Amino acid sequence: MSPELIGLLGILVLFVLLILRIPVAIALAVVGFVGVWVLNSWNAALSTLSTEAFTVASKSELVVVPLFILMGNVAGETGMSRRLYDAAYAVIGQLRGGLASATIIGCGGFAALSGSSVASALTMGKVSLAEMDRFNYAPSLSTGAVAAGGTLGILIPPSTGFVIYAILAQESIGRLFLAGVLPGLLLLGLFVLTITILCSIWPALGPAGPHTTWREKARKMVGAGPIVLVILLTIGGIYGGIFSPVEAAAVGAGLVILGGIIERKLSLAALWRACRDSVVTTATVMLILISASLINPFLALSQVPALVGTFLGGLDVAPVVVLGLILLSYLILGCFLEGFAMLVLTMPIYFPVITALGIDPILFGVLVVLVLEMGLISPPVGVNVFIVKSVAPKVPLGTIFRGVMPFWLAMLVCTALIIAFPQIALILPTTMIQ
Template structure:
C-alpha cells in the first residue's frame, strides 16, 4: 500500500471517528499512532508519542493557555463579564434592538477575557436571553445574536484559536493577537449593523428597552471599568512590547483575581470552581495539541501535502483562486467538524501550499480563524447554536439556525473585506 493511500485512508477514518463523536484528541491519537506504525514502524510511533508528549508538556509558551482561560473563568464567576453587558445595556438598551446590540458588545468584551467562543455564548446566553425575553424580543433575534456574538471569542484576542494556530505553524502568538484586533472590531460592527437593519425592517423583532438616566449609565460604566483596565493592560502590554503574551496572561489572571478578592466577589469556593474549570479546559487543549504533533508527522510521511500542492498547481487557479478554494474547503468542513480539529487536520496539508504561494501566514491565520467562526454557527453542527439551545430550551433549533443566518452573511462580508484588504490584519502587527 502506497504512503499516499495510507494517508488518505487514515484521514477518511479520522473524519469518520469525528463524525460519530469520538473525542478529537483520542481519534487523532489512534489514527496518528497506527499510521506512523504502518509507515515507519512501531519503534518510531512509540518514540514520537513519548517525546512529543514531554516536549509539549514542558513548553513554557503554552502557559498562556491556562492563564488566559483562568482569567476568563474568574471574570465570569465574579460577575465582571456581566458588568460589561450591563454597561452596554445602560448605554444603548433604550433604542430599538438595543438589547441585542448590547449583547453583541457584551460578547465582544467577554471574548477579550476568555478567548473562548463556547464560553462567550454560554455566559452571555445565561445573562442576556432572559432580559431580551422579558422585553418581548423575537426568539430568532435573541438566540441568533447570542450564538453569533459568541463567535467573537475565537477572533478577538486573547484567542485560543490563534494560540493553536501559532503553535502548529510556528508563528508569533503576540502578532496573531494584534492581527485579530481590527478584524474583531470590524466583525463586531458588522453584527451591530445587522441588528440595526433587522430591527429597521421588522421593528417587532427588537422593541425598545427602558430608558436610563445619566446616573444609571455612569454607575453601569463605572462597574465595567476594572475589567476594561485589565483588557487594556494585557493587550496594550503585548502591543507595546512591555511583556510577552505569556507574561500578559499571568498579569491578566493575577489582576482579575486581585480585583475579585478586594471587591468581595471572589471567595475560595468560586475560585476553586474557576480553577477546576480552567484545568479541565486546559487538559482538553493540551491533549489536542499532543495528538496534533502525532498526526502531523503521519500526514508528512504519507506525502499528502506534496500531492495536494501538486494538484492545486495543476489547477492553475492563481494566488487568490487557490486561497479562496482553501477557505471554501474550510467553510464546508466547518459544517461538520469542530474548529480545533479542522486546524489540526488541515494546516499540515495547506501550509506548504500557502507558503509556496507567498501568502503572509499571519494574514492567513486571521482568514482561517474567521472561517472557523463561521463554522461555529453553520448547520448541521454549529456548536454555538447547540450551546444556545441548551440555555433556550423552549426555542426550536430551526429557529435558532434561522436567527443566525443574517449574522453568517455578515461574517462572509467581513471575510471578503479581509481578503481584499490584507492590511486590516497586518497593520497592527507591523507596528509592534
C-alpha cells in the first residue's frame, strides 16, 4: 500500500472517530501515532510522541491561552460582563430589536476579554435570554443573536483561534490579533444591521424595550467603565507596542482580579471556580495542540499535503479561486467537525498551498477563523447552538438553527468583503508592526 493511500485512509479513520464523538485530541493522537508507526517504525512513533509533546508544551507564547481565559472567567464571576450588557441595553434597548443588538455588543465586549466563543455564548445567554423573553422577543431571534454573537469570541482579539493558528502556521500572534480587530468590528456591525433589517420587516420579532433616562444611561455606562478600561489597556497595549501578547494577557488577568477584589465581588470560591474552569479549558487546548503535533508528521510521511498542493497548484485558475475552494471545504467540514479539529487537520495540507500562491498568511488566518466561526452555528454540529440550547432548554433546536441563519448569511457577506478588500484585515498589522 502506497504512503499516499495510507495517508488518505488515516484521514478517513480520523473523520469516522470524530463522527463517533471520540474526543478530538484522542482521535488525532491515535491516528497520528499509528500512522507514524505504520509508515516508519514503532520507535519513531514513540520518539515523536515524546519529543513533539514536550516541544509544544514548552512554547512560551502559549501562556496567553490560560491567562486570557482566566481573565474572561473572572470577568464572568464578578459580573463585569453583565455590566457591559446592561450599558448597551440602556443605550439602545428601547429601539425595536434593541435588546438583541445589545446582546451582540455585549458578546463583542466579552469576546475582547475571554477569547472564547463558547464562554461568550454561555455567559451572554445567561445574562440576556431572560430579558428578551420578558419583553416577548421571538425565541428564534433571541437565541440566534446569542449563538451568533458568541462566535465573535474567536475573531475579536484576544482570540484562542488566532493563537492556535499562529502556533500551527508559525506566524506572529500580535499581528493576527491586530488583523482581527477591523473584521471583528465589521462582523459585529453586520450582525446589528441584520437585526435591524429583520425587525423592520417583521416588527413582532423584536419589540422595543423600556425607555431609560439619560441619567440611567450614564450610570450604566460608568458601571461598564472597569471592563472597558481593561480592554483598552490590554488590547491597546499590544497595538501600541507597550506589551507583548503574553504580557498583555498577564496585565489583563491581573487587572480583572484586582478590580474584583477592590469591588469586593471576587470571593475565594469565585476565584477558585474561575481558575478551575481556566485549567480545564487550557488542558483541552493543549491536548489538541499536542495531538496536532502527532498528526503532522504522519501527514508529512504520507505525502498527502504534497499531493493536495500539487493538485490545487496545478489548477489553471486565479489564486482567489483556489482560496475560495479551500474556504468552501472549511464550510462543508464545519457542518460535521469541531473548529479546532478542522484547523489542526487541514493546516499542514492547505498552508503550503496558500504560501505557494502568494496569499498573505495573516489574511488567510483571518478568513479561516471567520469560516470556523460559521461552523460554530452550522447544522448539525453547531457547538454554539447546543450551548444556547443548554441555557434555553424550552426552545426547540430547530428554532435556534432557524434563528442563526440570517447571521450565518451576514458572516458570508463579511467573508466576501474581506476577500474583495484584504486591507480590512491587513491595514493594522502592516501599519502598526513593521
